[in-house]
Amino acid sequence: MKYSLSAKNLVCRNLENHASYCAGLLNPNHTKEITGIVRSDSGLLSGRLNQVVSNSVMPPRILQRFALDYFAERHSPFTLWHSASKPQDDSALAEMGLQRRQSQVAMAAEIQRLSPDAAAGADENEKLVISSVKKEDLASYAEVQAAGCGSVQEGAQLKxxxxxxxxxxxxxxxxxxxxxxxxxxxxxxxxxxxxSADALGLYDLVTLEAYRSRGIGRALFRHLLQQAQASHHRSLVALAPANKQQLPLDCGFFAVGEVARYVYSP
Structure with a gap:
């Protein structure tokens, strides 16, 4: 893999595919695309599940008509991810009701070069059990994701x-x-x-606040890397806050660009 624009595009394609796949499970055929932008509507009032991914700078009126007007009519929040090399006009988006949030670092790795052991902690808790979620475990998984999202309304939609x-x-x-x-x-x-067809993506990693700083997140991250190594995919991608990119870097990821994030709340 060449860690360049092509690697960043790999991350953003996976983000588009993930958004459309999740939305389509509940709301089929509600992902729409025009040149440079993809819109996915889950049918829920969820800013995390309703997503718009932009890979080019376009006039604000296009975003207004294609994304903002669509979700505003449904009184629904959404997240806009902007992955183009040129930034959007933050002030123009703010006037439309899209508020800038912390950007994410696009990260990519060749799975065969990953080093999961770099995520191992010296004091991993032997009482920690990490396993795949079965049908009967989805409610417990939902509770953790909802608690980690930081919003009662968003948490209810995730559940x-x-x-x-x-x-x-x-x-x-x-x-x-x-x-x-x-x-x-x-x-x-x-x-x-x-x-997705060309990569695995890491998403929605969360540790409950009362259990942070105990090596649990590192252990979970290591487990997911090991799961990735057992797959047939060549590449693994992720989005990470700038202050949390060191662990992926230590394990074999490369930072390949920045993805801006905006949120709309009706």
């Missing part, structure tokens, strides 16, 4: 999403591999691998 997956045949959602970490039987952390 609806994950609990709705119980009624969807596993083969129809097979591209999502959920993982749950339990400490002495209590769910404390969760994360997901998403398989």
């Amino acid at each position: 609806k999403f994950y609990r709705a997956l119980v009624d969807i045949p596993e083969q129809k959602r097979a591209r999502l591999k959920f993982v749950l970490a339990r400490l002495e039987g209590t769910p404390v952390a969760a994360g997901c691998l998403f398989a």
Whole structure:
């Protein structure tokens, strides 16, 4: 893999595919695309599940008509990810109601070169059990994701999403591999691998606040890397806050660009 624009595009394609796949599980055929922008509508009032991914700078009126007007009519929040090399006009987007949030670092790795052991902690808790999520575990996974999102409203929508997956045949959602970490039987952390055609993506890694700084997140991250190494994919991609990129870097990822993030709340 060449760690350049092509690697950043790999991250953003996976982000587009992940957004459309998750939305389509509940709301089929509600991902739309025009040149340079993809819009996915989950049918829920969720800023995390309703996403717009832009890979080119376009006039604000295009974003207004294609994304903002669409979700505003439905009184629904959404997240805009902007991955182009040239930035958007933040002030123009703010006037439209799109507020800039912390950017994410696009990261990519060749799976065969990953070093999961770099994520190992010296004091890993022997009482921590990390396992794949089965149908009967989806409610517990939902609780962890909801608690980690920082918003009661968003958490309620995430619970609806994950609990709705119980009624969807596993083969129809097979591209999502959920993982749950339990400490002495209590769910404390969760994360997901998403398989697109050209890469695996790491998503939604969260550790409950009361259990942070205890090596649990590192153990979960290591487990997901080991799961990736058992797949047939060549590449693994992720988005990470700038202050949390050191662990992926230590394990074999490369930072390949910045992805700006904006949120709309009606």
